[in-house]
Amino acid sequence: MSGLKILMDNCLSVGMGFVISMYTANKKGISSMRKTLMILMCLLLSYMVQAQDEYTKAIPQLLQQLKKARADTGSVSLLLKIAHFYVFKPGEQVKDLDSAVLMARQAEALSGRLHYPRGTGLSYLVISQAWREKGDTARGRPFADMSIVTLSRYGSKLEQGNAWKERSMYPGHVVIDERSQKIYYEEKAVQLYKESGDSLTYAKELVFLSEITDSGEDLEMALEALRIFRNIGYKDLQGVLYLIGSQYSVRNNPIEAIRYCEMAVAVAEERDSTMQLCTVYNRMGLAYYEIGEREKAKEFFLKALGVAERHRDMDAIWTLVPNVTSEITDKNERVQYLTTMLKKFPLPADDFETRVRMNSIYVHTYTELGRTTLAKFYLNESLSIIDNLRLTSWYRMPFYRSAIVYYMHMHEYDAAAKLLKLYEEQVYRRARTDLLAENHLTWSGIDSARGDFAAAFAHYKAYKTLEDSITLATKTREFARVQVEFETIRKAKDLKLRERDITLLHQQAQLQKEELKRVTIVRNMIIVGAVLLLLLLILGYNRYRLKQHTNRELQSKQHQINRQNISLKKLIREKDWLVKEIHHRVKNNLQIVVSLLNTQAAHMEEGSALAAIRDSRLRMQAIALLHQKLYQVENAGLIDVSCYINELVGNLRLGCDCVDDIRFHVEIAPVLLDVSQATPVGLLLNEAITNAIKYAFQGRGKGNISVLFKQLPERMYLLSVADDGVGLPADFKTQRKRGTFGMSLIDTLTQQLDGTLELVNNAGLTLNITFREQWEEHSVLYNEDEDLVPGEYV
Known part of the structure; x- marks a missing residue:
């Protein structure tokens, strides 16, 4: 809804007063229905954006709930709620209203099947609302009547009030009947809202009824609504405060009008940034205008215009411009201001009503300036618009008066009399004393110019009579203005005294x-000091007791640790002895096996069986040598690789028949190796050296065998056995695939070490085995005087 409808009520008196007498204004002839539109549309604009999001989110959620609901009264409520959302959805379209009718019809049908008359009545109410929003009052009014009948029997007081409220929204057959019917239905709704106990709805409806009634109780209704709002803590009071100020203004009580308008301004500035703030500012300007406070009036008119400009509400802007223009006394400045505003906010080409209003100001001002050519231009433009369009009296009256002023100035009395008759009809309807006096004075001038002096005297007499009443009213307003000034000065003095008293009280309170x-700091410091001292004493004593207790516990634990250490040392010695004994017995048993193999070999002839027994004997000797080393050292889990390999090579050298023909070159790093890796290393050396002795030097007799064991980076080891013999045969890969026992054993032992095997056949054979150090902590028995770990040099 445009700002024109919001502000029209307040601006009418100033706009009319400008073209009649540039310094007078009144509100007595304003339409109550127009005031109603002002309040309602301001409230609607305040919540339009917020409501849009709410309805958009609510409808899909309700539709989902409806799909899951059973066919009961709960489904009726959901259908009606969805229909209600469609009806009152901001910016609703025809399809939304059709959906609302469809949902309400479904609710009506379901209520009939369930024998649920309350649901039927509520369905009628929503259908009526939907048809009314679509503009089809003929189809909607019967449903409003049926909702009243049904809900009066089965509905709550609040629902009955809603039904009567809905019925009041339909027009009657004639204007008088419409107004009386609307008030009747609203009064029924107000009474039902009061009985329902819904204070907020009751108060809001009181405000609405106060707007449309002329019973003399409108002010009492508005004051009652204000009392209820304050009791329930309702904060948005600017609308009702503005209404009360307007009603006091109608009752010629400008002091109360200004007081309530000031309260409305305070609330609106704090809580409202919508066009309602513009309305409140304008009402405040009118209140000051009526008591002759022109500067104050202009200040609030400009504030209202500023709000309208921020909202780009063109109707409101062009409703307020005449109010501001009326306060510009310099005629040239007035014309310049109006021209500037027209350039800043151009009028739409089809806005003929506002064009006529602005032309009226131009005609009147240019006539007073004596620039009749320009005045006639704007007069003719307005006449062409009025001849082609049917304008309301609100637009015609300013034009009539401006045209009358122009015709009187140009001595065209017949044209002035013709328009004065039309103008007079509107003046009598509005019962404006100031306008009636102006009319009689104008008639007196016309009759005098025509030579009808008797009629001129009669009109002049009537003019003087009305002028006396106006003078009395002016004196009353002047008295009111003085009283307002006095009250303002008194309040200012009281405020200063109160501020001074508050300042003194504040200073005393500060002291x-x-x-x-x-005093509190001193007391607290004493208390804190005493508490701290007590805490220190308690803490010191507690520390002393705790230290004693800790010392006793430490001594007890130390004794326990000493006893456990002695026991552990004894157990370790016993365990070391047992392990060594085991290794010694294993070595003896292996020597027995070697002796048995020697005995067996002595009774056998040369052949593969004898060779196998000899190989097995050498392997047994390698393992026996390992166990011998284990029981000869203190740490039974680690083997000195250098000593072990040198002795193993020596045994293999003595055990072969060609001891003088083969030279051994041994290079062993002095490291410790875990027994789990030393065993396969010894067997690998035994197998590699035995194979070299047996096969490398066939047909030569003499040769060299190199044994290398060294530590590589990243805890890696290299075991290498090389000879300068005949090397591998050409078909070695084929033979290896068939799987000889020696190579299978070497492969198996290499896998046991998790290592890699490399055979290099170049000027002999080199066997390289690379493996990573493995350390099994459970297999290591530490000597109390040593701290050796695998991989360390010895």
């Missing part, structure tokens, strides 16, 4: 507060 703060 008392400082003294109390000082």
